[in-house]
Amino acid sequence: MLSDVMEDYLKAIYSLQMEHGPPVSTSSIAEYLGKTPPTVTSMVGKLEERGLLEREKYKGVELTTEGETVALEVLRHHRLLEAYLTEHLDYSWSEVHEEADALEHHISEEFERRVAAALGDPEVDPHGDPIPSADLTPPKSAGLSTLSDHGVGDTLVVCRVSDRDPEELEYLSEAGVTPGTTIEITDVAPFGMVTVRVVDSGREQSLPESVAQTIRVRAPDEECEDESVSTV
Amino acid sequence: MLSDVMEDYLKAIYSLQMEHGPPVSTSSIAEYLGKTPPTVTSMVGKLEERGLLEREKYKGVELTTEGETVALEVLRHHRLLEAYLTEHLDYSWSEVHEEADALEHHISEEFERRVAAALGDPEVDPHGDPIPSADLTPPKSAGLSTLSDHGVGDTLVVCRVSDRDPEELEYLSEAGVTPGTTIEITDVAPFGMVTVRVVDSGREQSLPESVAQTIRVRAPDEECEDESVSTV
DNA sequence: GGGTTGAATTAGACGTGTCTAAACTAAATA
DNA sequence: TATTTAGTTTAGACACGTCTAATTCAACCC
Numbered sequence: 001m002l003s004d005v006m007e008d009y010l011k012a013i014y015s016l017q018m019e020h021g022p023p024v025s026t027s028s029i030a031e032y033l034g035k036t037p038p039t040v041t042s043m044v045g046k047l048e049e050r051g052l053l054e055r056e057k058y059k060g061v062e063l064t065t066e067g068e069t070v071a072l073e074v075l076r077h078h079r080l081l082e083a084y085l086t087e088h089l090d091y092s093w094s095e096v097h098e099e100a101d102a103l104e105h106h107i108s109e110e111f112e113r114r115v116a117a118a119l120g121d122p123e124v125d126p127h128g129d130p131i132p133s134a135d136l137t138p139p140k141s142a143g144l145s146t147l148s149d150h151g152v153g154d155t156l157v158v159c160r161v162s163d164r165d166p167e168e169l170e171y172l173s174e175a176g177v178t179p180g181t182t183i184e185i186t187d188v189a190p191f192g193m194v195t196v197r198v199v200d201s202g203r204e205q206s207l208p209e210s211v212a213q214t215i216r217v218r219a220p221d222e223e224c225e226d227e228s229v230s231t232v
Numbered sequence: 233m234l235s236d237v238m239e240d241y242l243k244a245i246y247s248l249q250m251e252h253g254p255p256v257s258t259s260s261i262a263e264y265l266g267k268t269p270p271t272v273t274s275m276v277g278k279l280e281e282r283g284l285l286e287r288e289k290y291k292g293v294e295l296t297t298e299g300e301t302v303a304l305e306v307l308r309h310h311r312l313l314e315a316y317l318t319e320h321l322d323y324s325w326s327e328v329h330e331e332a333d334a335l336e337h338h339i340s341e342e343f344e345r346r347v348a349a350a351l352g353d354p355e356v357d358p359h360g361d362p363i364p365s366a367d368l369t370p371p372k373s374a375g376l377s378t379l380s381d382h383g384v385g386d387t388l389v390v391c392r393v394s395d396r397d398p399e400e401l402e403y404l405s406e407a408g409v410t411p412g413t414t415i416e417i418t419d420v421a422p423f424g425m426v427t428v429r430v431v432d433s434g435r436e437q438s439l440p441e442s443v444a445q446t447i448r449v450r451a452p453d454e455e456c457e458d459e460s461v462s463t464v
Numbered sequence: 465g466g467g468t469t470g471a472a473t474t475a476g477a478c479g480t481g482t483c484t485a486a487a488c489t490a491a492a493t494a
Numbered sequence: 495t496a497t498t499t500a501g502t503t504t505a506g507a508c509a510c511g512t513c514t515a516a517t518t519c520a521a522c523c524c
Contacts, residue, residue, distance in 0.1 A: 005511065026472060039512055041473055046510095058472055058519060088320070089346045099340055106334040114321045237481065258502060271482055273503055278480090290489055290502055466524095473518070480510085487504070494497075 002050075004105040007074050008033065009043055010052060013063055014071035023060025072132040077104040077112060079125035079132075082163075084115045086126045093126050093178065094169035127169075128160030128179035128216065144216035147185075148192055148209055155184045155199070155220055162214035172215075175205040182220060234282075236337040239306050240265060241275055242284060245295055246303035255292025304364040309336040309344060311357035311364075314395075316347045318358045325358050325410065326401035359401075360392030360411035360448065376448035379417075380424055380441055387416045387431070387452055394446035404447075407437040414452060 012032045016024045030040045048055045052067035063071060081100040085091040091099070107115075116122075116134065124130050130139050144159050158181050161172055176198045177183065187195035192209025207215075244264045248256045262272045280287045284299035295303060313332040317323040323331070339347075348354075348366065356362050362371050376391050390413050393404055408430045409415065419427035424441025439447075 003510080035511095036513065037472065038474080038514080043511075085343075089343070089350060091346070095342070099343055102338040102340070103335065106338055108331055108334070110327070111317075111321070111331055114323070118321060235480080259500095267481095268483065269502065270484080270504080275481075468523080469521090471519085471521100473516100475516075476514090478511105478513080480512105481508105482510105483506100483508080485505085485507105487502100489502075490500095492497100492499080494495100 002070065006043070006047060007070065007105055009047060010063065010067055010071040011074045013053065013061060014068060014075065017063060022062035023056065024062065025060045068138060069136050072136045072138065074104055076132040076136070077107055079129055080112060080115050080119065081107070082125045082127070083119050083122050083131070087119060092173065094166060094173045096126065097163050097166060097169070124179070126179070127163045128158070129163065144218055146213050147194060147207070147215040147217050148212040150185055150217070152185050152188055155182065156217040157182050157220050158215060159218050160216035168211055168214070172211070176201055176203060177205065177215070234302065238275070238279060239302065239337055241279060242295065242299050242303040243306045245285065245293060246300060246307065249295060254294035255288065256294065257292045300370060301368050304368045304370065306336055308364040308366070308368070309339055311361055312344060312347050312351065313339070314357045314359070315351050315354050315363070319351060324405065326398060326405045328358065329395050329398060329401070356411070358411070359395045360390070361395065376450055378445050379426060379439070379447040379449050380444040382417055382449070384417050384420055387414065388449040389414050389452050390447060391450050392448035400443055400446070408433055408435060409437065409447070
């Protein structure tokens, strides 16, 4: 059996692989998980022995199919939980991440099935992240652009925001920039500071580039994964 | 912070204390948790250092108020989860125990509050066990009698069944002997074998003494904790 | 090509929770 | 009272996941 800790490593490596592609470096995993590099080296050795990843010494690491499947399983749990907590237990959009992190390793297959059923097998979680399907086949990467890829005057629909930083999440939730909302870019200042107008409310909001980079958007007429109904 | 394992020990000691009173022996804890006695001795030493229990060497162990509070917190989590899974996720009466055991250590205070609210602050779980209140004051022991305390002809209402043994639970669920149902004792055979008739369905069922001892009952007119609506 | 530098790995230690084997206690028996 | 016995504790080992300090590697630059 795989420990919680091992599952966390696999999930982290999967995320890093999605962001920057393989190989994933020891130090990036260490930073992501808040561990020291030697700890990561040691753990990565164990995961390699179990066939969950491949490793080239001093280069980095890449998940095997098996490792990726485990990561997707954990991610499915995480995102189903986020969706469930939001829809059925009245959690706000930005509160769910920690709770899901704590529970994701401890739910049974049965629980997973029942939660999915209660939600009607959703395809995205409240942040707009795609929920891996029950068969754990790798989801095709949507190839969405980022808010900072666009310029003044562009009208866009928010598809996804990052769930990594609770503060950022609170800020966006506050600002009304949530998956499914339409925004228009009204200004781009030096250093990438972006000002957007939320079309429904008319409200304007400035976002630092670091945040703008984590917001995935699409053109209003494009297809996209279903946005979740965000009920903050 | 207290580890999951420590919480499990405290919960076990609490249960054993409820059943047979203090002091609780090393070997009984070991058997309850499926550990060896030396392991228990070692753990009990650590719990004593933390002020969670008192210990007399070669005699046994008794929870302090602080230890009891921790046990009640875990028990509250466990029983709220059992109730929630049964009522909102369509779990059957006998399936919930394992799931609750896995989750009880990992839910937040916030989660506890929201689950309790979603259930309307219930006082008993689906097996009829009392759910400790949010302030974690020790529940007064209900002083219910046991099915094996009664004789032929007695008509009784089931208040509580033990949730320790999934097989037994399945058996009782199958037989329709659930909290809130009225039964009549139709026969008591040698070795304590008890035959009961479920009043609603008219069905008869024989129960070995070991099982009869774990079923808590009351007279039909007595007060009792609210029975849960058992929807198997 | 040799030196510098930043990242990765090895070495060695520690805390936690578990085990088996051996020693010890205390209560019951003779 | 001496002995047996059942149960408890101590001693010592091990796996896991983590750390710090020391070493090694690879890439880059003059």
